[in-house]
Amino acid sequence: MMTSAFDELLSLERDIEDILESTHFPVRLVAAQRTPSMTVADEKDAIVATLDLPGVKKEDLKIEKNGNVLIVSGERKRATLPDKGSWLRNETWSGSFSRTIEFPDGINDNAISAELTNGVLRIVLPKAEAAKPRQIAIR
């Protein structure tokens, strides 16, 4: 998995935010976070990526595969204000977003699956048999 300099910067920004949050200042550096947070883990039989996509509907989400790269993109639409309504606070992000996940060789391309639950997209990239860890029997 590649970590771009931009991701590093975002991570630093989040660290600063966390420090500010731990004080008694209710300060947010970036209320709107247009790059959805992502965690990638090796679950032995599969590589699993989870992305925070609150308020994003399934139909506004697209996952493309190009070689060893998955591109997750889509749009978060801002909630529509009812008649005679007015915003008091807007901290959530809206608009389009895109994230790229580079994965290693040995993924069973045809078995990649994705599920959106409680605002989290979970992409499962199952490993091909040859790439799974195996125990070698000793005779």
Next chain:
Amino acid sequence: MTADNNKELDTRNAQEIRNLPMKSDRQYRLPATDVYETPDAYVLMIDIPGVAKGDIAVRIENGELLVRADIAPTQTPNAVVLHREHVADGYDRVFSLGNDVDTRAIDAQLENGVLTIKLLKSERIKAREITVR
């Protein structure tokens, strides 16, 4: 929460959320929140991705709305994390309410990782009472 004291719908660090179930060693973050007002109500939309319906605590206490939500673990214990951006175990936030909120009429709904809380204004109820002649 009148026009003059919208600032009252303010928040502070929620470390001291009282009496809510709290698991030790868990890290909570302030969730991003949108708030709008209508003639009848205040509506809060709180981003809490990764939280299931059963893991949310919402309560009103001393003129404050307290929200705490726990994220269910997404990795199995044996997983090797290759890239981590998720650092929080949950979200918590305290919203100070003005005295125009009817604390008996609160509606909360979870959809696509967004918790929507509707707080009805009490003025409306008062107005209704006044119309009785």
